[in-house]
Amino acid sequence: MLDVLSYVGVGVFAVSGAISAGRKRLDLIAVLLVAMVTALGGGTLRDLVLDVRPILWVEDNTYIWVALVAATATMVWQRRVSRIEPALVYADAAGLALFSVLATQRALLAGASDVVAVLMGIVTSIVGGILRDVLCGDPPLVMRGEVYATCALLGSIVFLGLRHIGAPVEAGLLIGAGAALVLRILAIELRLRIPLFHWHDDPRRRR
Amino acid sequence: MLDVLSYVGVGVFAVSGAISAGRKRLDLIAVLLVAMVTALGGGTLRDLVLDVRPILWVEDNTYIWVALVAATATMVWQRRVSRIEPALVYADAAGLALFSVLATQRALLAGASDVVAVLMGIVTSIVGGILRDVLCGDPPLVMRGEVYATCALLGSIVFLGLRHIGAPVEAGLLIGAGAALVLRILAIELRLRIPLFHWHDDPRRRR
Protein backbone atom coordinates (compact mmCIF):
# COMPACT_ATOMS: atom_id res chain seq x y z
CA MET A 1 0.00 0.00 0.00
CA LEU A 2 2.78 2.41 0.93
CA ASP A 3 4.55 1.50 -2.30
CA VAL A 4 1.47 2.45 -4.27
CA LEU A 5 1.18 5.78 -2.47
CA SER A 6 4.87 6.37 -3.10
CA TYR A 7 4.37 5.76 -6.83
CA VAL A 8 1.44 8.19 -6.76
CA GLY A 9 3.70 10.81 -5.21
CA VAL A 10 6.34 10.29 -7.89
CA GLY A 11 3.69 10.49 -10.62
CA VAL A 12 2.24 13.70 -9.27
CA PHE A 13 5.64 15.36 -9.04
CA ALA A 14 6.38 14.22 -12.60
CA VAL A 15 3.16 15.88 -13.80
CA SER A 16 4.10 19.11 -12.03
CA GLY A 17 7.53 18.97 -13.71
CA ALA A 18 5.98 18.40 -17.13
CA ILE A 19 3.61 21.35 -16.64
CA SER A 20 6.44 23.67 -15.54
CA ALA A 21 8.52 22.65 -18.54
CA GLY A 22 5.55 23.07 -20.85
CA ARG A 23 5.00 26.61 -19.60
CA LYS A 24 8.52 27.37 -20.86
CA ARG A 25 7.77 25.82 -24.26
CA LEU A 26 10.52 23.22 -23.85
CA ASP A 27 10.94 20.35 -26.27
CA LEU A 28 9.53 16.89 -25.64
CA ILE A 29 12.76 15.32 -24.42
CA ALA A 30 13.45 18.22 -22.09
CA VAL A 31 9.94 17.87 -20.68
CA LEU A 32 10.59 14.23 -19.87
CA LEU A 33 13.94 15.11 -18.27
CA VAL A 34 12.49 17.89 -16.12
CA ALA A 35 9.65 15.58 -15.08
CA MET A 36 12.07 12.84 -14.04
CA VAL A 37 14.35 15.21 -12.16
CA THR A 38 11.34 16.65 -10.32
CA ALA A 39 10.01 13.22 -9.42
CA LEU A 40 13.26 11.44 -8.58
CA GLY A 41 15.66 14.22 -7.57
CA GLY A 42 14.72 14.37 -3.91
CA GLY A 43 15.01 10.63 -3.38
CA THR A 44 18.33 10.58 -5.19
CA LEU A 45 19.88 13.18 -2.91
CA ARG A 46 18.38 11.47 0.16
CA ASP A 47 19.90 8.09 -0.71
CA LEU A 48 23.24 9.64 -1.68
CA VAL A 49 23.53 11.52 1.60
CA LEU A 50 22.38 8.55 3.71
CA ASP A 51 24.54 6.14 1.70
CA VAL A 52 21.53 3.89 1.10
CA ARG A 53 22.48 1.78 -1.91
CA PRO A 54 21.32 1.19 -4.47
CA ILE A 55 19.31 4.37 -4.91
CA LEU A 56 15.57 3.68 -4.73
CA TRP A 57 14.81 4.11 -8.44
CA VAL A 58 17.96 2.23 -9.50
CA GLU A 59 16.70 -0.73 -7.48
CA ASP A 60 13.02 -0.42 -8.36
CA ASN A 61 12.71 0.86 -11.94
CA THR A 62 8.97 1.20 -11.52
CA TYR A 63 9.65 4.70 -10.24
CA ILE A 64 11.28 5.63 -13.55
CA TRP A 65 8.39 4.24 -15.56
CA VAL A 66 5.80 5.97 -13.40
CA ALA A 67 7.53 9.30 -13.96
CA LEU A 68 7.86 8.72 -17.71
CA VAL A 69 4.27 7.63 -18.11
CA ALA A 70 2.94 10.49 -16.01
CA ALA A 71 4.92 13.07 -18.01
CA THR A 72 3.91 11.53 -21.34
CA ALA A 73 0.27 11.43 -20.28
CA THR A 74 0.49 15.10 -19.33
CA MET A 75 1.61 15.97 -22.84
CA VAL A 76 -0.81 13.65 -24.63
CA TRP A 77 -3.88 14.56 -22.62
CA GLN A 78 -2.95 18.14 -21.96
CA ARG A 79 -6.53 19.33 -22.14
CA ARG A 80 -7.78 16.78 -19.64
CA VAL A 81 -4.90 17.29 -17.26
CA SER A 82 -5.47 21.00 -17.52
CA ARG A 83 -9.08 20.55 -16.51
CA ILE A 84 -8.12 18.70 -13.35
CA GLU A 85 -5.15 20.94 -12.61
CA PRO A 86 -6.79 22.52 -9.55
CA ALA A 87 -7.01 18.98 -8.20
CA LEU A 88 -3.28 18.53 -8.86
CA VAL A 89 -2.47 21.02 -6.13
CA TYR A 90 -4.05 18.61 -3.69
CA ALA A 91 -2.34 15.63 -5.25
CA ASP A 92 0.95 17.49 -4.94
CA ALA A 93 0.08 18.13 -1.30
CA ALA A 94 -0.48 14.39 -0.86
CA GLY A 95 2.86 13.63 -2.50
CA LEU A 96 4.61 16.17 -0.28
CA ALA A 97 2.98 14.74 2.84
CA LEU A 98 3.83 11.18 1.93
CA PHE A 99 7.41 11.86 0.87
CA SER A 100 8.13 13.65 4.14
CA VAL A 101 7.19 10.71 6.37
CA LEU A 102 8.50 7.97 4.10
CA ALA A 103 11.88 9.69 3.76
CA THR A 104 12.07 10.20 7.51
CA GLN A 105 11.43 6.50 8.05
CA ARG A 106 13.96 5.53 5.40
CA ALA A 107 16.53 7.72 7.12
CA LEU A 108 15.82 6.14 10.51
CA LEU A 109 16.15 2.68 8.99
CA ALA A 110 19.54 3.76 7.60
CA GLY A 111 20.62 4.60 11.14
CA ALA A 112 20.36 8.39 10.89
CA SER A 113 19.84 10.52 13.98
CA ASP A 114 16.53 12.32 14.58
CA VAL A 115 17.66 15.68 13.26
CA VAL A 116 19.14 14.13 10.12
CA ALA A 117 15.94 12.12 9.60
CA VAL A 118 13.83 15.28 9.78
CA LEU A 119 16.19 17.06 7.39
CA MET A 120 15.91 14.18 4.94
CA GLY A 121 12.12 14.32 5.23
CA ILE A 122 12.20 17.97 4.17
CA VAL A 123 14.93 17.63 1.57
CA THR A 124 13.32 14.66 -0.17
CA SER A 125 10.03 16.53 -0.42
CA ILE A 126 11.34 19.78 -1.80
CA VAL A 127 14.58 19.20 -3.71
CA GLY A 128 12.79 17.82 -6.77
CA GLY A 129 10.73 21.00 -6.98
CA ILE A 130 13.79 23.19 -6.49
CA LEU A 131 15.66 21.42 -9.31
CA ARG A 132 12.55 21.71 -11.52
CA ASP A 133 12.41 25.47 -10.93
CA VAL A 134 16.16 25.98 -11.45
CA LEU A 135 16.07 24.01 -14.72
CA CYS A 136 13.05 25.99 -15.94
CA GLY A 137 14.52 29.30 -14.80
CA ASP A 138 11.70 29.96 -12.32
CA PRO A 139 12.24 31.33 -8.82
CA PRO A 140 12.09 28.26 -6.55
CA LEU A 141 8.56 27.71 -5.18
CA VAL A 142 9.85 26.96 -1.69
CA MET A 143 11.44 30.38 -1.78
CA ARG A 144 8.21 32.28 -2.36
CA GLY A 145 6.79 32.43 1.13
CA GLU A 146 4.25 29.69 0.65
CA VAL A 147 3.73 27.26 3.51
CA TYR A 148 5.33 24.27 1.80
CA ALA A 149 8.57 23.08 3.37
CA THR A 150 6.93 23.73 6.73
CA CYS A 151 4.35 21.02 5.97
CA ALA A 152 7.12 18.50 5.35
CA LEU A 153 8.74 19.61 8.59
CA LEU A 154 5.47 19.07 10.46
CA GLY A 155 4.83 15.64 8.95
CA SER A 156 8.36 14.52 9.69
CA ILE A 157 8.29 15.71 13.29
CA VAL A 158 4.85 14.23 14.01
CA PHE A 159 6.00 10.88 12.62
CA LEU A 160 9.17 11.01 14.68
CA GLY A 161 7.30 11.95 17.85
CA LEU A 162 4.84 9.09 17.42
CA ARG A 163 7.69 6.65 16.89
CA HIS A 164 9.38 7.87 20.06
CA ILE A 165 6.27 7.27 22.17
CA GLY A 166 6.06 3.76 20.77
CA ALA A 167 3.39 4.10 18.10
CA PRO A 168 3.52 1.49 15.31
CA VAL A 169 5.20 2.54 12.05
CA GLU A 170 1.97 2.47 10.03
CA ALA A 171 0.14 4.71 12.48
CA GLY A 172 3.06 7.12 12.55
CA LEU A 173 3.23 7.32 8.78
CA LEU A 174 -0.51 7.88 8.38
CA ILE A 175 -0.87 10.44 11.15
CA GLY A 176 2.33 12.26 10.19
CA ALA A 177 1.36 12.41 6.53
CA GLY A 178 -2.14 13.44 7.55
CA ALA A 179 -0.83 16.34 9.62
CA ALA A 180 1.36 17.53 6.75
CA LEU A 181 -1.54 17.18 4.31
CA VAL A 182 -4.00 19.09 6.48
CA LEU A 183 -1.53 21.94 7.01
CA ARG A 184 -0.80 22.13 3.29
CA ILE A 185 -4.49 22.17 2.36
CA LEU A 186 -5.21 24.81 4.99
CA ALA A 187 -2.31 26.83 3.60
CA ILE A 188 -3.76 26.60 0.09
CA GLU A 189 -7.36 27.31 1.10
CA LEU A 190 -6.60 30.13 3.52
CA ARG A 191 -3.68 31.44 1.46
CA LEU A 192 -1.43 31.24 4.52
CA ARG A 193 1.92 32.92 4.15
CA ILE A 194 4.99 32.37 6.24
CA PRO A 195 6.39 35.57 7.70
CA LEU A 196 9.12 36.84 5.44
CA PHE A 197 12.54 37.73 6.70
CA HIS A 198 13.82 40.91 5.15
CA TRP A 199 17.42 41.87 5.54
CA HIS A 200 17.79 45.64 5.54
CA ASP A 201 21.14 46.57 4.12
CA ASP A 202 23.02 49.18 6.01
CA PRO A 203 23.87 51.93 3.49
CA ARG A 204 27.36 52.13 5.01
CA ARG A 205 27.83 48.39 4.41
CA ARG A 206 31.04 47.51 2.61
CA ARG A 207 29.95 44.47 0.63
CA MET B 1 41.79 3.67 -27.84
CA LEU B 2 38.50 4.23 -26.04
CA ASP B 3 40.40 5.95 -23.26
CA VAL B 4 41.88 8.38 -25.75
CA LEU B 5 38.46 9.13 -27.23
CA SER B 6 37.12 9.61 -23.72
CA TYR B 7 39.87 12.14 -22.98
CA VAL B 8 39.01 13.92 -26.22
CA GLY B 9 35.40 14.16 -25.11
CA VAL B 10 36.43 15.62 -21.76
CA GLY B 11 38.74 18.10 -23.46
CA VAL B 12 36.06 19.25 -25.87
CA PHE B 13 33.53 19.77 -23.10
CA ALA B 14 36.17 21.72 -21.13
CA VAL B 15 36.72 24.01 -24.11
CA SER B 16 32.98 24.61 -24.42
CA GLY B 17 32.87 25.44 -20.71
CA ALA B 18 35.76 27.87 -21.03
CA ILE B 19 34.11 29.61 -23.98
CA SER B 20 30.77 29.94 -22.16
CA ALA B 21 32.55 31.38 -19.12
CA GLY B 22 34.58 33.73 -21.32
CA ARG B 23 31.40 35.06 -22.90
CA LYS B 24 30.34 36.15 -19.40
CA ARG B 25 33.71 37.85 -18.80
CA LEU B 26 34.49 35.60 -15.83
CA ASP B 27 37.85 35.60 -14.12
CA LEU B 28 40.55 33.07 -14.92
CA ILE B 29 39.93 30.81 -11.95
CA ALA B 30 36.19 30.79 -12.58
CA VAL B 31 36.84 29.85 -16.20
CA LEU B 32 38.88 26.86 -15.07
CA LEU B 33 36.16 25.85 -12.60
CA VAL B 34 33.36 26.11 -15.15
CA ALA B 35 35.45 24.14 -17.63
CA MET B 36 36.07 21.36 -15.12
CA VAL B 37 32.44 21.19 -14.02
CA THR B 38 31.35 21.00 -17.66
CA ALA B 39 33.85 18.28 -18.46
CA LEU B 40 33.60 16.17 -15.31
CA GLY B 41 30.11 16.92 -13.93
CA GLY B 42 28.25 14.30 -15.92
CA GLY B 43 30.62 11.48 -15.04
CA THR B 44 30.57 12.50 -11.39
CA LEU B 45 26.80 12.25 -11.15
CA ARG B 46 26.82 8.96 -13.08
CA ASP B 47 29.33 7.34 -10.74
CA LEU B 48 27.59 8.71 -7.63
CA VAL B 49 24.21 7.36 -8.72
CA LEU B 50 25.61 3.98 -9.79
CA ASP B 51 27.83 3.76 -6.70
CA VAL B 52 30.88 3.13 -8.88
CA ARG B 53 33.85 4.01 -6.69
CA PRO B 54 36.15 5.71 -6.91
CA ILE B 55 34.70 8.26 -9.29
CA LEU B 56 36.39 8.07 -12.70
CA TRP B 57 38.45 11.26 -12.41
CA VAL B 58 39.38 10.55 -8.77
CA GLU B 59 40.87 7.26 -9.93
CA ASP B 60 42.40 8.52 -13.18
CA ASN B 61 43.59 12.10 -12.68
CA THR B 62 44.38 12.38 -16.37
CA TYR B 63 40.80 13.54 -16.82
CA ILE B 64 41.44 16.49 -14.52
CA TRP B 65 44.62 17.46 -16.34
CA VAL B 66 42.99 17.16 -19.75
CA ALA B 67 40.21 19.53 -18.66
CA LEU B 68 42.68 22.00 -17.13
CA VAL B 69 44.97 21.99 -20.14
CA ALA B 70 42.07 22.33 -22.59
CA ALA B 71 40.61 25.27 -20.67
CA THR B 72 44.00 26.96 -20.33
CA ALA B 73 44.73 26.48 -24.01
CA THR B 74 41.36 28.04 -24.84
CA MET B 75 42.33 31.17 -22.93
CA VAL B 76 45.93 31.32 -24.18
CA TRP B 77 45.15 30.66 -27.82
CA GLN B 78 41.78 32.34 -27.89
CA ARG B 79 42.22 33.60 -31.42
CA ARG B 80 43.13 30.20 -32.82
CA VAL B 81 40.39 28.40 -30.90
CA SER B 82 37.96 31.03 -32.12
CA ARG B 83 38.96 30.33 -35.71
CA ILE B 84 38.20 26.62 -35.36
CA GLU B 85 35.08 27.19 -33.25
CA PRO B 86 32.71 26.02 -35.98
CA ALA B 87 34.66 22.76 -35.88
CA LEU B 88 34.11 22.61 -32.13
CA VAL B 89 30.41 22.01 -32.67
CA TYR B 90 31.35 18.76 -34.36
CA ALA B 91 33.90 17.91 -31.70
CA ASP B 92 31.20 18.51 -29.10
CA ALA B 93 28.94 16.20 -31.11
CA ALA B 94 31.67 13.57 -31.00
CA GLY B 95 32.03 13.99 -27.24
CA LEU B 96 28.28 13.72 -26.78
CA ALA B 97 28.12 10.58 -28.92
CA LEU B 98 31.02 8.95 -27.14
CA PHE B 99 29.89 9.81 -23.62
CA SER B 100 26.44 8.37 -24.26
CA VAL B 101 27.67 4.88 -25.21
CA LEU B 102 30.58 4.76 -22.75
CA ALA B 103 28.33 5.75 -19.85
CA THR B 104 25.75 3.17 -20.89
CA GLN B 105 28.42 0.49 -20.90
CA ARG B 106 29.80 1.64 -17.55
CA ALA B 107 26.30 1.45 -16.10
CA LEU B 108 25.78 -2.08 -17.44
CA LEU B 109 29.14 -3.15 -15.98
CA ALA B 110 27.96 -1.75 -12.64
CA GLY B 111 24.93 -4.05 -12.84
CA ALA B 112 22.33 -1.44 -13.76
CA SER B 113 19.15 -2.39 -15.59
CA ASP B 114 18.61 -1.37 -19.22
CA VAL B 115 16.45 1.64 -18.45
CA VAL B 116 18.90 2.92 -15.84
CA ALA B 117 21.80 2.38 -18.27
CA VAL B 118 20.06 4.47 -20.93
CA LEU B 119 19.26 7.18 -18.39
CA MET B 120 22.92 7.26 -17.35
CA GLY B 121 23.93 7.53 -21.01
CA ILE B 122 21.79 10.63 -21.37
CA VAL B 123 22.60 12.13 -17.97
CA THR B 124 26.36 11.76 -18.37
CA SER B 125 26.23 13.48 -21.76
CA ILE B 126 24.13 16.46 -20.79
CA VAL B 127 24.56 17.20 -17.07
CA GLY B 128 27.94 18.87 -17.58
CA GLY B 129 26.40 21.26 -20.09
CA ILE B 130 23.43 21.95 -17.82
CA LEU B 131 25.74 22.80 -14.89
CA ARG B 132 27.83 25.00 -17.21
CA ASP B 133 24.75 26.95 -18.26
CA VAL B 134 23.38 27.28 -14.72
CA LEU B 135 26.76 28.54 -13.46
CA CYS B 136 27.00 31.03 -16.32
CA GLY B 137 23.37 32.11 -15.97
CA ASP B 138 22.45 30.91 -19.46
CA PRO B 139 19.23 29.05 -20.26
CA PRO B 140 20.26 25.37 -20.42
CA LEU B 141 21.10 24.35 -23.99
CA VAL B 142 19.23 21.05 -23.68
CA MET B 143 16.17 23.12 -22.85
CA ARG B 144 16.18 25.10 -26.06
CA GLY B 145 14.54 22.66 -28.44
CA GLU B 146 17.74 21.57 -30.12
CA VAL B 147 18.12 17.91 -30.96
CA TYR B 148 20.78 17.16 -28.36
CA ALA B 149 19.66 14.86 -25.55
CA THR B 150 17.83 12.86 -28.20
CA CYS B 151 21.17 12.00 -29.83
CA ALA B 152 22.46 10.61 -26.56
CA LEU B 153 19.22 8.65 -26.22
CA LEU B 154 19.69 7.20 -29.70
CA GLY B 155 23.34 6.27 -29.17
CA SER B 156 22.55 4.62 -25.86
CA ILE B 157 19.61 2.62 -27.23
CA VAL B 158 21.50 1.48 -30.35
CA PHE B 159 24.41 0.31 -28.20
CA LEU B 160 22.04 -1.51 -25.87
CA GLY B 161 20.17 -3.17 -28.73
CA LEU B 162 23.40 -4.38 -30.32
CA ARG B 163 24.56 -5.81 -27.01
CA HIS B 164 21.26 -7.64 -26.61
CA ILE B 165 21.56 -9.31 -30.02
CA GLY B 166 25.05 -10.43 -29.09
CA ALA B 167 27.26 -7.89 -30.88
CA PRO B 168 30.73 -7.41 -29.39
CA VAL B 169 31.24 -4.43 -27.10
CA GLU B 170 33.54 -2.57 -29.49
CA ALA B 171 31.11 -2.86 -32.39
CA GLY B 172 28.26 -1.71 -30.17
CA LEU B 173 30.21 1.29 -28.94
CA LEU B 174 31.29 2.35 -32.43
CA ILE B 175 27.92 1.89 -34.10
CA GLY B 176 26.00 3.43 -31.19
CA ALA B 177 28.31 6.44 -31.06
CA GLY B 178 28.15 6.67 -34.85
CA ALA B 179 24.36 6.78 -34.81
CA ALA B 180 24.36 9.50 -32.17
CA LEU B 181 27.00 11.46 -34.07
CA VAL B 182 25.16 11.26 -37.40
CA LEU B 183 21.89 12.40 -35.83
CA ARG B 184 23.62 15.30 -34.09
CA ILE B 185 25.38 16.43 -37.28
CA LEU B 186 22.16 16.15 -39.25
CA ALA B 187 20.44 18.19 -36.56
CA ILE B 188 23.10 20.90 -36.83
CA GLU B 189 23.23 20.93 -40.63
CA LEU B 190 19.48 20.78 -41.20
CA ARG B 191 18.66 22.87 -38.14
CA LEU B 192 16.32 20.17 -36.90
CA ARG B 193 14.10 21.18 -34.01
CA ILE B 194 12.29 18.89 -31.63
CA PRO B 195 8.57 19.62 -31.40
CA LEU B 196 7.96 21.88 -28.45
CA PHE B 197 5.40 21.10 -25.81
CA HIS B 198 3.48 24.19 -24.80
CA TRP B 199 1.32 24.12 -21.72
CA HIS B 200 -1.63 26.49 -22.13
CA ASP B 201 -2.64 27.82 -18.78
CA ASP B 202 -6.32 27.83 -18.08
CA PRO B 203 -7.22 31.39 -17.09
CA ARG B 204 -9.38 29.99 -14.30
CA ARG B 205 -6.39 28.05 -12.93
CA ARG B 206 -5.81 28.47 -9.22
CA ARG B 207 -2.04 28.19 -9.06
Place this chain on the structure above:
Amino acid sequence: MLDVLSYVGVGVFAVSGAISAGRKRLDLIAVLLVAMVTALGGGTLRDLVLDVRPILWVEDNTYIWVALVAATATMVWQRRVSRIEPALVYADAAGLALFSVLATQRALLAGASDVVAVLMGIVTSIVGGILRDVLCGDPPLVMRGEVYATCALLGSIVFLGLRHIGAPVEAGLLIGAGAALVLRILAIELRLRIPLFHWHDDPRRRR
Protein backbone atom coordinates in the same frame (compact mmCIF):
# COMPACT_ATOMS: atom_id res chain seq x y z
CA MET C 1 40.65 23.17 18.51
CA LEU C 2 40.32 22.46 14.80
CA ASP C 3 36.80 21.20 15.43
CA VAL C 4 35.90 24.51 17.03
CA LEU C 5 37.33 26.47 14.11
CA SER C 6 35.43 24.22 11.74
CA TYR C 7 32.19 24.97 13.59
CA VAL C 8 32.99 28.66 13.35
CA GLY C 9 33.42 28.32 9.60
CA VAL C 10 30.05 26.57 9.30
CA GLY C 11 28.39 29.22 11.44
CA VAL C 12 29.83 32.06 9.40
CA PHE C 13 28.71 30.52 6.13
CA ALA C 14 25.24 29.97 7.62
CA VAL C 15 25.05 33.66 8.52
CA SER C 16 26.05 34.64 4.99
CA GLY C 17 23.33 32.33 3.63
CA ALA C 18 20.72 33.82 5.94
CA ILE C 19 21.68 37.35 4.89
CA SER C 20 21.52 36.48 1.17
CA ALA C 21 18.11 34.89 1.66
CA GLY C 22 16.92 37.85 3.70
CA ARG C 23 17.92 40.24 0.93
CA LYS C 24 15.46 38.34 -1.31
CA ARG C 25 12.70 38.62 1.31
CA LEU C 26 12.41 34.85 1.64
CA ASP C 27 10.29 33.21 4.31
CA LEU C 28 11.72 31.95 7.58
CA ILE C 29 11.93 28.30 6.60
CA ALA C 30 13.57 29.13 3.29
CA VAL C 31 16.11 31.26 5.15
CA LEU C 32 17.01 28.30 7.33
CA LEU C 33 17.28 26.04 4.29
CA VAL C 34 19.50 28.44 2.37
CA ALA C 35 21.69 28.89 5.44
CA MET C 36 22.12 25.14 5.85
CA VAL C 37 22.85 24.56 2.19
CA THR C 38 25.44 27.34 2.27
CA ALA C 39 27.09 25.97 5.40
CA LEU C 40 26.95 22.24 4.67
CA GLY C 41 26.79 22.00 0.87
CA GLY C 42 30.52 22.07 0.24
CA GLY C 43 31.31 19.37 2.77
CA THR C 44 28.48 17.23 1.46
CA LEU C 45 29.82 17.26 -2.09
CA ARG C 46 33.37 16.66 -0.83
CA ASP C 47 32.39 13.58 1.15
CA LEU C 48 30.19 12.25 -1.65
CA VAL C 49 32.97 12.57 -4.22
CA LEU C 50 35.62 11.11 -1.91
CA ASP C 51 33.25 8.38 -0.68
CA VAL C 52 33.95 9.34 2.92
CA ARG C 53 31.04 7.90 4.89
CA PRO C 54 29.11 8.92 6.76
CA ILE C 55 29.06 12.52 5.57
CA LEU C 56 30.56 14.84 8.19
CA TRP C 57 27.32 16.43 9.38
CA VAL C 58 25.44 13.11 9.33
CA GLU C 59 28.06 11.77 11.74
CA ASP C 60 28.45 14.90 13.84
CA ASN C 61 25.08 16.66 14.07
CA THR C 62 26.71 19.58 15.84
CA TYR C 63 27.32 21.04 12.38
CA ILE C 64 23.57 21.07 11.70
CA TRP C 65 22.80 22.75 15.00
CA VAL C 66 25.54 25.35 14.53
CA ALA C 67 24.09 26.28 11.14
CA LEU C 68 20.52 26.42 12.48
CA VAL C 69 21.48 28.50 15.50
CA ALA C 70 23.60 30.87 13.44
CA ALA C 71 20.81 31.42 10.92
CA THR C 72 18.19 31.88 13.63
CA ALA C 73 20.42 34.33 15.47
CA THR C 74 20.88 36.29 12.26
CA MET C 75 17.12 36.72 11.96
CA VAL C 76 16.49 37.41 15.66
CA TRP C 77 19.34 39.87 16.11
CA GLN C 78 19.26 41.31 12.64
CA ARG C 79 20.18 44.78 13.79
CA ARG C 80 23.21 43.63 15.76
CA VAL C 81 24.40 41.28 13.02
CA SER C 82 23.95 44.11 10.56
CA ARG C 83 26.18 46.33 12.67
CA ILE C 84 29.02 43.80 12.63
CA GLU C 85 28.47 42.85 8.99
CA PRO C 86 31.72 44.45 7.81
CA ALA C 87 33.43 42.11 10.26
CA LEU C 88 31.59 39.19 8.71
CA VAL C 89 33.62 39.58 5.53
CA TYR C 90 36.69 38.75 7.58
CA ALA C 91 34.94 35.90 9.37
CA ASP C 92 33.93 34.55 5.98
CA ALA C 93 37.55 34.85 4.92
CA ALA C 94 38.53 32.82 7.99
CA GLY C 95 35.93 30.18 7.14
CA LEU C 96 37.16 30.02 3.56
CA ALA C 97 40.78 29.70 4.67
CA LEU C 98 39.99 27.00 7.20
CA PHE C 99 37.71 24.97 4.94
CA SER C 100 40.33 24.89 2.20
CA VAL C 101 43.06 23.29 4.34
CA LEU C 102 40.75 21.03 6.37
CA ALA C 103 39.12 19.66 3.22
CA THR C 104 42.51 19.09 1.64
CA GLN C 105 43.62 17.12 4.68
CA ARG C 106 40.35 15.15 4.76
CA ALA C 107 40.87 14.26 1.10
CA LEU C 108 44.45 13.11 1.73
CA LEU C 109 43.25 10.98 4.65
CA ALA C 110 40.71 9.42 2.29
CA GLY C 111 43.57 8.42 0.00
CA ALA C 112 43.06 11.05 -2.69
CA SER C 113 45.90 12.17 -4.94
CA ASP C 114 47.38 15.65 -4.60
CA VAL C 115 45.45 17.19 -7.45
CA VAL C 116 42.16 15.75 -6.19
CA ALA C 117 42.97 16.97 -2.67
CA VAL C 118 43.53 20.51 -3.94
CA LEU C 119 40.33 20.36 -5.98
CA MET C 120 38.42 19.25 -2.89
CA GLY C 121 39.96 22.11 -0.93
CA ILE C 122 38.57 24.57 -3.46
CA VAL C 123 35.24 22.84 -4.00
CA THR C 124 34.46 22.54 -0.30
CA SER C 125 35.16 26.22 0.22
CA ILE C 126 33.10 27.59 -2.63
CA VAL C 127 30.27 25.17 -3.46
CA GLY C 128 28.16 26.27 -0.50
CA GLY C 129 28.33 29.86 -1.70
CA ILE C 130 27.53 28.85 -5.28
CA LEU C 131 24.44 26.90 -4.15
CA ARG C 132 23.41 29.88 -1.98
CA ASP C 133 23.62 32.22 -4.95
CA VAL C 134 21.80 29.85 -7.32
CA LEU C 135 18.98 29.34 -4.80
CA CYS C 136 18.68 33.09 -4.26
CA GLY C 137 18.92 33.87 -7.97
CA ASP C 138 22.12 35.88 -7.57
CA PRO C 139 25.07 35.63 -9.96
CA PRO C 140 27.56 33.34 -8.18
CA LEU C 141 30.07 35.37 -6.14
CA VAL C 142 32.98 33.22 -7.30
CA MET C 143 32.02 34.22 -10.83
CA ARG C 144 32.40 37.94 -10.29
CA GLY C 145 36.12 38.37 -10.62
CA GLU C 146 36.82 38.63 -6.92
CA VAL C 147 39.91 36.92 -5.58
CA TYR C 148 38.06 34.18 -3.70
CA ALA C 149 38.54 30.69 -5.09
CA THR C 150 42.19 31.63 -5.60
CA CYS C 151 42.62 32.00 -1.84
CA ALA C 152 41.34 28.47 -1.30
CA LEU C 153 43.72 27.31 -4.02
CA LEU C 154 46.65 29.01 -2.28
CA GLY C 155 45.78 27.63 1.16
CA SER C 156 45.38 24.14 -0.19
CA ILE C 157 48.66 24.21 -2.12
CA VAL C 158 50.65 25.69 0.77
CA PHE C 159 49.30 22.99 3.10
CA LEU C 160 50.14 20.30 0.59
CA GLY C 161 53.65 21.65 0.01
CA LEU C 162 54.36 21.76 3.74
CA ARG C 163 53.12 18.20 4.14
CA HIS C 164 55.40 17.07 1.33
CA ILE C 165 58.49 18.60 2.93
CA GLY C 166 57.61 16.82 6.16
CA ALA C 167 55.98 19.57 8.21
CA PRO C 168 53.57 18.37 10.92
CA VAL C 169 49.86 18.46 10.11
CA GLU C 170 49.04 21.23 12.59
CA ALA C 171 51.75 23.51 11.21
CA GLY C 172 50.59 22.83 7.66
CA LEU C 173 46.98 23.61 8.52
CA LEU C 174 47.82 26.82 10.33
CA ILE C 175 50.29 28.17 7.78
CA GLY C 176 48.12 27.12 4.82
CA ALA C 177 45.01 28.69 6.32
CA GLY C 178 47.07 31.75 7.22
CA ALA C 179 48.26 32.17 3.66
CA ALA C 180 44.72 31.88 2.32
CA LEU C 181 43.43 34.32 4.95
CA VAL C 182 46.13 36.90 4.25
CA LEU C 183 45.51 36.77 0.50
CA ARG C 184 41.75 37.10 1.01
CA ILE C 185 42.13 40.07 3.35
CA LEU C 186 44.59 41.73 0.98
CA ALA C 187 42.10 41.14 -1.84
CA ILE C 188 39.33 42.80 0.18
CA GLU C 189 41.43 45.73 1.39
CA LEU C 190 43.16 46.44 -1.92
CA ARG C 191 40.11 45.50 -3.99
CA LEU C 192 42.24 43.08 -5.99
CA ARG C 193 40.59 41.72 -9.10
CA ILE C 194 41.54 38.63 -11.01
CA PRO C 195 42.13 39.30 -14.70
CA LEU C 196 38.95 38.54 -16.58
CA PHE C 197 38.89 36.29 -19.58
CA HIS C 198 36.70 37.69 -22.31
CA TRP C 199 35.73 35.49 -25.19
CA HIS C 200 35.23 37.61 -28.31
CA ASP C 201 32.67 35.99 -30.52
CA ASP C 202 33.55 35.85 -34.15
CA PRO C 203 30.66 37.47 -36.04
CA ARG C 204 30.87 34.66 -38.61
CA ARG C 205 30.49 32.11 -35.81
CA ARG C 206 27.80 29.52 -36.46
CA ARG C 207 26.57 28.83 -32.96
